[in-house]
Amino acid sequence: MSHAAPHPGHRPGTPGYRRLNVAMLMAGVAAFGMLYSTQPLLPRIGAAFDVSPAAAALTVSGATGALAVAVVVATSVAARLGRARVMRATMLAAVAVQLLSTTMPTFGGLLALRVLLGLLLAGVVGVAMGHVGAEVHPDGLGRAMGLYVAGNSLGGVGGRLVTAAVADLGSWRVADAALGVCALAATVAFVLLLPPSVHGEDETGPRPHPGVRAWLRPQVLALVAVPFLLMGGFVAVYNYLTYRLVEPPFELSSAVVGLVFLAYLAGTVSSALAGAAADRFGRPRTMALSLAVMAAGLALTLPDHLAPVVGGLVLLTAGFFAAHAVASGWLPLVAGPLGGRASGAYVTSYYAGSSVLGAVVGLAWSDGGWPAVAAAVGATVLATAGCVAVVVRAERVR
Structure with a gap:
């Protein structure tokens, strides 16, 4: 008579469970803060580049649209290279792109980097749920996913509030760069806290379709x-x-x-x-x-x-x-x-x-x-x- 192997995931109350929860909370804060950072700045961006409100809004919809399109590719890449590795790399690259976008002299350059930002964030947003589901024991899965979603909402409102507040003290570039610095701090915490996969080598490699x-x-x-x-x-x-x-x-x-x-x-x-x-x-x-x-x-x-x-x-x-x-x-x-x-x-x-x-x-x-x-x-x-x-x-x- 065979017995099913115990689930290897992090259980509530363990150090790994706490580290994973805080790491994914930081991931949500950084990713969604960057994704929506230009929304309160649209009038200023439109005035700075002399573009219409609809065109300025592309700095938001271009990023979210690119993210949606890239999710399928991101999950496939993460299945082969490892979820944790892909999330760390794409989050760090996304912060670099977000900070670089604040220096763009043309609207076309800004828009191109916002689209690239969305493509990179697919490696985090598109992979995070699957990572939590695979790494956490079912007894604590609901709480862990709830904390990740809490980070999403906190990042969404935090990004908007930071850029809106700083914009009154300077240009849209200063405001968006300030958000980038906050995202960098959250990303560093994410990279350092995210524990190794509980599946070890099983996290990577080709998977049957x-x-x-x-x-x-x-x-x-x-x-x-x-x-x-x-x-x-x-x-x-x-x-x-x-x-x-x-x-x-x-x-x-x-x-x-x-x-x-x-x-x-x-x-x-x-x-x-x-x-x-x-x-x-x-x-x-x-x-x-x-x-x-x-x-x-x-x-x-x-x-x-x-x-x-x-x-x-x-x-x-x-x-x-x-x-x-x-x-x-x-x-x-x-x-x-x-x-x-x-x-x-x-x-x-x-x-x-x-x-x-x-x-x-x-x-x-x-x-x-x-x-x-x-x-x-x-x-x-x-x-x-x-x-x-x-x-x-x-x-x-x-």
């Missing part, structure tokens, strides 16, 4: 669809709420509207809590609660009064990052032979949702204003709940 049937399992397809739906709806809320708040009856200044990104801090807390809750109470229950919080927050944004709108945005953000953390930690458990490739597909789906639904929901805004946007985003939350039901049913059958 999973068959089509591994991809066509309902639970895999449903979990890969979740980030597309969640991120698409979430980005749409932030995109079109900005337009709503500068129009009557709110008529807020652009500077005040920019403070809405502080709501991301709710996601920093909720993602860490949701990861721990998933380990303790189960992923289906935690996911259901997260989606309910999202729906409640969305409903609160409907009245034309600022207090409930802000409160609703905080709730929606908390629910989104909690659901994202749970789904991120769930996928490695159901992916089976897909391994890091499934995590790469998750990341691609995440950014595809941002691009596709973030734009498509604009049609709802043009035709029906905020109530139509809320209805469209509510439909994505409901569809996500359906995907969760598919995963639960398929796993029970298995």
